[in-house]
Amino acid sequence: MAAAVEVDLPPDRPVAVVRAVMVIAGSASARSAGVRRGLRRREAQARCPLLHVAAADDARDARVFEPxxxxxxxxxxxxxxxxxxxxxxxxxxxxxxxxxxxxxxxxxxxxxxxxxxxxxxxxxxxxxxxxxxxxxxxxxxxxxxxxxxxxxxxxxxxxxxxxxxxxxxxxxxxxxxxxxxxxxxxxxxxxxxxxxxxxxxxxxxxxxxRAVEDRPPSTRALPPGLEVVHHPDPPIDRVDAAAFAGRALAAELHGRLAAAGVACMRLQVSAATANGEVHTRTWRCAEPLTLEGTADRIRWQLDGWITGGRSRKGGTAAPPGPTAPVTLLRLEPVEVVDAGGLQAGIWGGEGDDGARFRRALVRVQGLLGGEAVRVGVRSGGRGPAEQITWVPLGDEPVPERDPAAPRPGRLPQPAPTVLCTGVTVDVTDARGAPVRVTDRGVFTAEPTHLAWDGREWGLSWWAGPWLVDERWWEPGAGPAARAQVLLEPTGRHPTQLAQVRALLLRYAADRWEVEGVYE
Structure with missing residues (x-):
């Protein structure tokens, strides 16, 4: 329903919401046409040609759900x-x-x-x-x-x-x-x-x-000093500013929860404006709230409230939003449990070094701005760098391209563990002549040596080249290709392979660059 409202579709138009090319929700008309949860997007469109497909968007859902x-x-x-x-x-x-x-x-x-x-x-x-x-x-x-x-x-x-x-x-x-x-x-x-x-x-x-009774609300008294209050200066009147303030506030709250040895199960989020308007919601969770979960709920709530005063598409009325900027944000745990009874996953949890590292990133982001700290999201592409979409820390991890879509010419597995940019190397044959890639996608000679930053290695094995058949229409575009090479020490540099054994090379504009390192 939120996806249909967002683009002003008629009520009888079949709609499906997909996440990672899998259908996660469908309208009644879509279900009547055979669209089911778990179907791949292409199969759902084959069953229902008039199907409108929308990507999953928690912020959109929260914004439409607020009224x-x-x-x-x-x-x-x-x-x-x-x-x-x-x-x-x-x-x-x-x-x-x-x-x-x-x-x-x-x-x-x-x-x-x-x-x-x-x-x-x-x-x-x-x-x-x-x-x-x-x-x-x-x-x-x-x-x-x-x-x-x-x-x-x-x-x-x-x-x-x-x-x-x-x-x-x-x-x-x-x-x-x-x-x-x-x-x-x-x-x-x-x-x-x-x-x-x-x-x-x-x-x-x-x-x-078995319909076992739900966990009853905790009756333990809350430790003092858990409530977090923030007076934004300047006051908040935009959703992006509210989301940024909410991330910093969530980090402060979880710092206090960790110091008290508790985890939050129910959280009350309140916002107030200069005109005295107050908006409060209580969020209930089946599992203890994480820092990211808290930040998401703050962003959802404020997004829905700030944009709530604007009429939704389709002519439906919405409850009034704030008439003035937000001057106060308050996070108040309503129910907490002992964090000592929580078991983190085998790869770490909220209380490990990874959580502290993430809180440090949030602090850096608060100093340098929302766009200064970015995290990678798996995306679609041919090369390893193209398979990552960088999004600001705390934003929705939405990839720029579908990672499951077919990509002819995609780099075969395994992928390099380290990506490089701007590292130029020389690839030569047994006579010392430069090795190039022709328009037909073959080497001009068999590569035997590689020189990098004044050091030289021999090549004991190579694979490729694989032509990169893209953007051929641009002026001056020549053949581009990738190749994998396995290095071996030479008599001149016998100990240069402490960390580097295999490289992913990219050839373009008559030169070779290191695109990735296999460790």
Missing amino acids: VAAAVAELIPLIEVLRPGLVVIPARGAVRFFGTEAAAAERLVDAVSAVGMESQVGTADEVFTAACAARRGVVVPSGGSAEFLARLPVAELGVEPSLGGGDRTELLDLLHRLGLRTVGDFAALAATDVATRFGIDAIAAHRQA
Whole structure:
């Protein structure tokens, strides 16, 4: 729905959202045409030629979802946002006010319809079961969660990563190959068998399949000094400035959480303007918030609020946004757990040197500006440098080119571990004559030696050349090619191979350059 609103599509136009060329969501008209989650983009377009394909964009989803969250919060204030598109509400107070769960659900659907969006509501004893019920728009009676879940396909355990577990594709594929077709089949397994046969994620999925009660809110008192307040100077009136301030604020919050030895499970984000307007949201997480997760939620919330006053495409009204710049940002942990009970992954976690290194990058970014620190994102291309898109730290890791798209002439594996720029070398044959690449893509002579920075190596092995058939229309463009070479020491320099053994070379404009180093 957010993708359709963004480009002002009619309601009956089939729409699919893809992430890494895989369909992750589809409209009702797209599903009726055979588009399903997990399909590749090309197959989805083949099934539905009129399909509008949009890339996944969390910022867009949060921006379009903010009017929905505001409408729900105006009707029932105690809401917690799990992600853009999904909120959880304690039903007890709503039932006392509206009479029944069905009546409360009907009022919620009407409130969301008033801002031009569609919604579905479900109720159950547990959050996971309620989310499954909301996808079907049903009310699960108290005590009937296990019976309701038992009839659902086992793939239902992986449709909502925000409720814990992350990507369960491999687990669900394994369960299907084992003959477990429904959630009830998986729930019937003994908990000890699941724990010994599968991983930690399977234990959490098994608890959800058995409708085990969710983790209750922590009753422990919060350590003092966790709240973080920031008064931006100058006040914030742009989304990019709000996102940059939110990253710095998230780094400060997680520094205090680490010092107190706790991790945040529920976070309240508040923003206030010079005119006294206050915008507050409580974010609920199935797993402890990371620094990046906190920064994302701040950016989503402020993006939706700051742009909320502008009318959305299609003529639908949106709740008013701020009438003045933001002069205060506050992060307040609502629920924390002991960080000592959290186990980091085998490759490190939030409390290791990698997290401290990332916090240092955020500080450097605060000193030098948002564009000064960039991180690489896997992208599509022929050469190794072309397969990386550099984005500012904290921004959405969106590649410039599809990494899964076919690329004729792509460099074969393995890829070099170190990339180089501007390193010119001389490649010669046995007589000392320069080796070139012809228009037909062959060497003018067999390469035997390589000179680099006044040092010389012999070549014991080479592969290529592979022509780089691109941008041939540019004036003065000649043959370009890549080759891999294996170095060996010569009598003149017998100890020059301490670190370098193999190189990736690129030939263009009648000269050779080192494009990468294999270690």
